[in-house]
Amino acid sequence: MPKFACVCGHVINLSSGTSEFELSLVAEQKIDEIGCALSDRWLSEDEFYETIDQGAVTIYRCQPCGRLHVDQGDGKFTSYIKEVNEQVGPGKVHLAGMAKDS
């Protein structure tokens, strides 16, 4: 059963079927394409999934820490973590500016 261990220690089960932590990143262009196909004719469920899967990127969201793990294929992932605003907050920027002036 394929699993993915997040840096935070949480283990994501990749084979549990569709779930709320499994996301698809789809280009607006692809959504337009599907919209056009739908306005031209009726799409079967299979055709819909086939069309949207072409170019869609699968992303797993770690629920405890919020990291996004982008599936690169071949079992490889690129991970992204939310920036913490406190690290570049206005207080510190102001202090840095003052330090330069003195």
Ligand SMILES: [Zn+2]
């Ligand atoms: Zn995590």
